[in-house]
Amino acid sequence: MKRRDFLKVTVGGTAATLCTTAEARSNLEPAPQAVGMLFDSTLCVGCKACVSKCKQVNDMPPVIDGDELGWDSARDLSGDTLNVIKVYREGEAKTKDAEINGYCFEKQSCMHCVDPGCVSVCPCNAMRRDGLTGIVTHHPDVCIGCRYCMVSCPYNVPQFEYNELFGQIQKCQMCNQAGVERIDKGQMTGCAEVCPTGSTLFGSREALLQEARRRMELKPGEIYNYPRGDVRDPYSYHEKPAPTYKQHIWGEKEAGGTNVMHISAVSFDKLGMPPLQERSAASIAETVQHSVYSYLALPALALAGLSYTVRKNTRDDNGGEQ
Amino acid sequence: MSNHQALGGRIFTGPFIVLLVVFVIGCVFMVERFTEGMGAVSNLNGGFAWGIWVVYDVVVGTAFACGGYALAFMVYVFNKGQYHPLVRPAVLASLLGYAMGGFGAFFDMGRFWQFYEIFIPGNWNFNSVMLEVGLCVTAYIFVLTLEFAPALLEKLGLDGLLKALNKVLFLLIALGVLLPTMHQSSLGSLLIAAGHKVHPLWQSLHMQPVLALLTALIMGFSIVIFEASTSAVGFGRESESPLLAKLGKVIIGLLVAFLVIRLIVLMTQGKLGLIFGFDFASLMFLLEMALFVIPVFILLSPARRGRGSQLLIAAVSMLMAGALYRFSAFLFTYNPGPGYSYFPSVAEIMITLGIIALELMAYLVLVKTLPVLHPEKHA
Numbered sequence: 255m256k257r258r259d260f261l262k263v264t265v266g267g268t269a270a271t272l273c274t275t276a277e278a279r280s281n282l283e284p285a286p287q288a289v290g291m292l293f294d295s296t297l298c299v300g301c302k303a304c305v306s307k308c309k310q311v312n313d314m315p316p317v318i319d320g321d322e323l324g325w326d327s328a329r330d331l332s333g334d335t336l337n338v339i340k341v342y343r344e345g346e347a348k349t350k351d352a353e354i355n356g357y358c359f360e361k362q363s364c365m366h367c368v369d370p371g372c373v374s375v376c377p378c379n380a381m382r383r384d385g386l387t388g389i390v391t392h393h394p395d396v397c398i399g400c401r402y403c404m405v406s407c408p409y410n411v412p413q414f415e416y417n418e419l420f421g422q423i424q425k426c427q428m429c430n431q432a433g434v435e436r437i438d439k440g441q442m443t444g445c446a447e448v449c450p451t452g453s454t455l456f457g458s459r460e461a462l463l464q465e466a467r468r469r470m471e472l473k474p475g476e477i478y479n480y481p482r483g484d485v486r487d488p489y490s491y492h493e494k495p496a497p498t499y500k501q502h503i504w505g506e507k508e509a510g511g512t513n514v515m516h517i518s519a520v521s522f523d524k525l526g527m528p529p530l531q532e533r534s535a536a537s538i539a540e541t542v543q544h545s546v547y548s549y550l551a552l553p554a555l556a557l558a559g560l561s562y563t564v565r566k567n568t569r570d571d572n573g574g575e576q
Numbered sequence: 577m578s579n580h581q582a583l584g585g586r587i588f589t590g591p592f593i594v595l596l597v598v599f600v601i602g603c604v605f606m607v608e609r610f611t612e613g614m615g616a617v618s619n620l621n622g623g624f625a626w627g628i629w630v631v632y633d634v635v636v637g638t639a640f641a642c643g644g645y646a647l648a649f650m651v652y653v654f655n656k657g658q659y660h661p662l663v664r665p666a667v668l669a670s671l672l673g674y675a676m677g678g679f680g681a682f683f684d685m686g687r688f689w690q691f692y693e694i695f696i697p698g699n700w701n702f703n704s705v706m707l708e709v710g711l712c713v714t715a716y717i718f719v720l721t722l723e724f725a726p727a728l729l730e731k732l733g734l735d736g737l738l739k740a741l742n743k744v745l746f747l748l749i750a751l752g753v754l755l756p757t758m759h760q761s762s763l764g765s766l767l768i769a770a771g772h773k774v775h776p777l778w779q780s781l782h783m784q785p786v787l788a789l790l791t792a793l794i795m796g797f798s799i800v801i802f803e804a805s806t807s808a809v810g811f812g813r814e815s816e817s818p819l820l821a822k823l824g825k826v827i828i829g830l831l832v833a834f835l836v837i838r839l840i841v842l843m844t845q846g847k848l849g850l851i852f853g854f855d856f857a858s859l860m861f862l863l864e865m866a867l868f869v870i871p872v873f874i875l876l877s878p879a880r881r882g883r884g885s886q887l888l889i890a891a892v893s894m895l896m897a898g899a900l901y902r903f904s905a906f907l908f909t910y911n912p913g914p915g916y917s918y919f920p921s922v923a924e925i926m927i928t929l930g931i932i933a934l935e936l937m938a939y940l941v942l943v944k945t946l947p948v949l950h951p952e953k954h955a
């Protein structure tokens with residue numbers, strides 16, 4: 255059965271059980287002026303300029319692995335790494351962008367979900383989605399460290415600083431957290447700015463989506479003029495024959511979509527993207543939660559009913575027992 | 577007016593000293609957690625943000641502590657006064673179990689020094705299941721404390737306070753039914769937002785709260801049977817089998833409801849095939865099913881139901897079944913994606929064991945010094 259069909263069945267079938275009075279909440283829509291990034295895996299050469307720029311913007315130390323002192327060797331996101339380039343390798347790893355015997359690079363950082371799980375589940379509103387730009391920021395001043403945001407993020411993005419006694423959650427905030435505010439100041443994200451190949455592009459979600467769709471249309475080998483920087487106003491271009499793109503814009507629809515989107519010549523499950531459906535888990539969780547609680551009206555009613563019954567029964571009970 | 581008595585006897589028995597040792601070892605690691613940080617003592621990582629502190633201490637531990645909930649439900653709401661002798665020990669066990677959950681949650685809280693942020697209304701996110709769990713469990717710990725307070729007030733001879741408390745007892749009991757219904761179902765709902773990370777055999781989405789609630793009730797009733805039978809053996813008291821056997825009948829209904837809903841969900845989701853994949857998840861699922869089915873057979877037969885030993889087997893089977901259901905969903909088959917794995921560290925295990933030891937020591941001391949258990953002739 256298709257996931258959507260099964261959702262229909264389960265939604266319908268269990269509505270009664272859950273005393274549904276609240277409307278099912280569907281996926282959130284993209285923010286009106288959503289900004290994001292487009293990562294084109296076929297352009298990435300693995301130079302990790304974005305990793306080091308990200309550390310500079312966010313004032314984080316490099317991660318040193320063994321003797322490799324020359325550059326940042328972070329292999330995974332952590333409290334010290336908000337952005338990481340991972341390698342896909344298969345067989346002899348000879349040909350760039352080939353699934354078999356090939357290799358390619360994949361960027362991992364916050365996807366800035368349109369319907370972010372981390373925001374939906376945070377008990378204290380320490381994760382916030384900006385109403386205008388859709389940028390998801392973290393606010394440690396009210397965070398209790400329950401780490402539900404980590405559990406509910408499909409991409410395992412939020413990272414807790416386990417190694418510090420007074421640690422906090424760290425995640426990419428699209429270079430727009432208080433004190434940095436690159437986007438508010440009209441700049442682009444650090445990683446997009448330094449990317450030499452335009453593999454990481456900045457821009458509005460709409461413009462990026464259009465660019466991604468244009469690339470989907472390219473015939474393999476066709477020369478295309480690839481922009482660098484902000485897709486709406488690139489600072490330069492370079493020409494390159496188009497690869498064989500997979501006809502899939504990751505983040506257009508997945509779990510409600512993301513503001514950071516990826517395209518690639520290697521399928522996304524091989525690049526470590528999670529198995530997501532179109533409906534966001536957050537929207538299902540909120541539907542259930544609000545059905546059960548109907549904004550606290552139901553529990554209040556239940557308490558009244560219970561108190562009455564209990565009172566009646568304990569009275570009879572005392573009379574009967576003594 | 578109360579028929580309860582303190583058990584009396586020595587506090588420092590052999591088992592108590594063993595528990596004390598475990599607790600002291602646990603304390604060493606607890607100190608380390610609050611001086612060096614979580615990373616120094618735990619194997620938690622970017623993919624497995626929740627380990628045994630959340631999953632055992634809170635998710636499974638509070639289900640073990642549902643005895644008070646299950647009995648309050650029966651005794652007062654359905655007007656079954658005859659279960660009275662079991663209520664007070666069950667409330668005590670629940671109080672201690674939930675207190676342990678609270679402890680565990682605090683150890684696990686990454687930013688423990690500002691835990692109070694969750695109690696500030698201005699911060700509340702009503703979409704968050706975690707908010708519901710946090711507030712509701714806290715409120716329930718207070719309710720349990722008040723529900724248990726009569727034992728202490730009787731001992732101290734504070735009759736005035738006792739009378740005042742008895743006047744609002746009905747409200748406390750109503751809350752004692754309502755609050756666990758809310759947060760025990762929410763413990764299941766926590767899994768919905770984890771989406772694909774929860775194994776398909778356990779990701780029932782909309783039915784998470786229903787299944788979690790059923791396991792809470794099943795485990796709650798089982799723990800009542802378990803405590804009553806073991807304290808009958810351990811303290812050399814007469815068994816309360818006839819009472820327990822009656823409870824057994826209620827449980828059959830819950831077990832059947834759980835099994836039917838669980839299978840219907842898998843059927844409508846088109847996942848029945850996964851049951852016989854014979855991989856790790858499928859084996860865990862089959863084991864869980866077996867543990868739920870065995871007690872149905874034991875409890876269906878009036879002869880078996882009447883025998884203490886059989887009842888105890890059924891109870892243990894159900895406790896393991898419910899615990900396995902929750903463990904599998906939250907940990908054993910939980911898969912955040914490639915590159916992440918988790919097995920609890922010695923320190924994590926010792927901290928959890930330390931808290932359990934503390935809970936058991938408190939139980940032993942309190943039943944010996946406060947009027948908790950019922951004298952034998954009434955049983």
Ligand code: SF4
Pocket residue numbers: 363364365366367370371372373390406407408409410411412425
């Ligand atoms: S990728 Fe994760 S951290 Fe980023 S917005 Fe989405 S849910 Fe939140």
Ligand code: SF4
Pocket residue numbers: 375376377378379380381392396397398399400401402403404423
């Ligand atoms: S760890 Fe902090 S930010 Fe994440 S869900 Fe918990 S309170 Fe919110």
Ligand code: SF4
Pocket residue numbers: 304307308309311312336337363364425426427428429443444445446
């Ligand atoms: S947007 Fe900024 S914080 Fe996010 S990955 Fe890029 S450089 Fe790092």
